[in-house]
Amino acid sequence: MKEVIHTPVPSVEEEEYHINMGPQHPSTHGVLRLVVTLQGEIVKKLKPHCGYIHRGMEKMCEKDTYPQIIHLTDRMDYLSAHINNHAVCLLVENALQIEVPERVKYIRTIMDELCRIQSHQLWWASFGMDLGGLTCFFYGLRDREKILDIWEESTGARFLQSYYTPGGLMWDIHPDFQKHTKEFLKYFRKKIKDYEKILSGNVIFRERSRNIGLMTKEEAISYGVTGPSGRGSGFSCDVRKHHPYALYDKVEFKEILYQEGDTLARYMVRMDEMYESMHIIDQLIDNIPEGDFSAKMKAVIKLPAGEYYQRVESARGDLGLYCISDGNKTPYRLKFRTPSFSNLSVLDHISRDLKIADLVAIGGSLDLVIPDIDR
Amino acid sequence: MASNIYDTFVASITQWIHSGLYNLLPPTWALIVELTIIGLVFLLFYALVGLFLVYAERKVCAFMQNRVGPNRVGLYGIFQTIADFIKLLMKELVVIKNSDKLLFTLAPFIVIIASFMAIAAIPFAKGLHAIDFDIGILYVIAVSSLGVIGVLLAGWSSNNKYSLIGAMRSGAQIISYELSVGMSLLTIIILAGTMQFSELVQGQEYGWFIFKGHIHAIIAFLVYLVASTAETNRGPFDLAEAESELTAGFHTEYSGIKFAFFFLAEYMNMFIVASIGATVFLGGWMPFHVWGWSGFNQVMDYIPPSIWYIGKTGFIIFLMMWFKWTFPRLRIDQLLTLEWKYLLPINLFNILLMAFIVLMGWHF
């Protein structure tokens, strides 16, 4: 049955005009089209148009086996590739009640935290670039290369590694993994002070981000904004604390919360999270136990019939996998609850009555990754 | 006395050309030929300096960003800009359907002419300048203000929302900051007592104005640095061409040689404001002299005045490039707030104080 759906034409008052930002635009990181209604320089309304990178992942998952789904989830939020894979592995392992070896848990936690640091490094690089400090881009990416080198050594790929499998890891880590990770931590602890001098301490940057894009805690909860964007408004939503997985109940780390809810708060949450991630890795890197890199799994993985929900904390927020299985080797339905999807929905609300330059700053502080929205 | 050896060198060449022409041709023709030669020399100078500045910016920015910059075309990439300009010359001149064609073509020329006229008054060495008005500084400020007309015309005639927004922002910015530039220069004019460029430089014989005028000259210099960066649309004040926000601002619709004109004019404007700053605050072509140390002064005189001039201008240009690649951008309202609520009152106060100090004789 063919339905004709008329897109409502936004009403145009005197002196209002529309501007199209995207889908190709230097400051929307990915293919997102924003139709912004402006009155002079003030943003009156914002309509995001998604779907430019919709690949039909949920439909594909209905025909893919669980190990194959790992490769799909990599490409969903490509900056938290390891964490997305971790979600699928945990889903299968908890459903089948398999206990993975300690070594696997250590390595997975360390890799996840490295993933979080590298995602925040890229975020910082592009946030600085959007605001006009082009040098930040080069500094952020230069330091991120060190993490990518560590990954290339152990997993074989710099990006989109698909390293975890249900039951454990694809293969064991490189013998130099611990040494290189410790070198990286020592190096980055010095460099992050530079980041603070260039942006955090700069008066121009503070004026551009203080009191911009205010989001109260109730709004964050209602819109479902999680991750560093939600924690900048005081919404305590860290899945690692509330529903711990891997080794997060055994390491000591703080959940970073700021109460102001503006762009500067969201920025500071991410900067502090980089310190916390380094602290977590410090606690684990010297104690990786010996053992297998994978538990024994059957060749064909079939989840018993039922519904399963698995949550992990990706670099952007609360990633949820909702799986309905009917006992076959492919899920009947797999729904990805992605953090950027909910984070995008609040963009219209918090950028009312601000200027275009502020819109760019807010979009950068929410840290949207568009394939995460569109799947 | 300042550099005798080099003065005679420059004076003798100009004298030789002058007398040669007047001997060969009737007076009117000689005048015309002389003026044409000067014009051509300036055009060449303009083009060469522009070329060099573009290359310098790319190299300076590359080193700050931990990379190398152009290094393929020629030794250390020195011919990179020439390659860029050849490319720009060969690009298609896209004609916009509903634009005002006359204004569209005219806009880049106005910007170039404004900056060209300003270069004419600046002294590069003793006696080496095209014109020496006795209202030198006033002339330069007035003429560089003409550039804003070109910017506004470019934005308007492009028939494009983005260009219009960019041009309006740019126009507001330039007009606001001209006030600050003018007033900080006024502070030094009060100290020096003259607006003529050659007198200004001569007056700095026993110490540059930035040292003579101590605190107030330093304040004026800092205000001048900030205001001139803003006036040339550079550095943290480059909203008009903010690439990450609204494409390329007022010159979005320009391509090929016309875009090259805007690009060149931006670098030449930077050169002009740096030259004026160097001449007024840092002594122009006058070497670094200290009152009473005549031996030291003699040694300083051995370095040619043009080298001094280029060194000082280069230093200010380096500062401006440093600003651009370090700081994030200001928003339009923050920019205008900075001017009207902070720089302007500081300037007014500074002028009053400087006048008081000159009256009381409390300067060096």
Place this chain on the structure above:
Amino acid sequence: MDLEKLKERVLTLVPEAEFEENKQFLTFFIPAGKLHATAMRLKEDEDTAFDYLFCQSATDMGKYLMVVYHMESTKLGHAIVLKVKTEDRQNPAFDTVCDIWRTAEFHEREIFDLLGIRFNNHPDLRRLFLDENWVGYPLRKDYQDEVNIVEL
């Protein structure tokens, strides 16, 4: 509030609710007509306080279409799952909950886009990912598309 009390509270609110055994969270099927009222009560009552809707999804279960609401309380820490279903495949419709949880706006648009379920009183119900003139709802099990789907 512990699970037994929560179960009783929901059954008091909606006596027709069907409780599902052996699920990860406390799960109820409720009749479509009572959806909005129940959701509102669950959010506003102080001892349930479900203010965070963390997942809204829909599935084509073959015989019926089902919408699943996963919600959590940030103050009290408990979680609950509400499900509604309809057997009407031509014109499935439920009440919107986006006046209760603003995150539902985008989730319901996605459900409408991929499964064709309408939501009454939604402020702006139109397709989210696919083109405006796309025919069909891809996540339904009977969706055929020779052009875009490659069957191996």
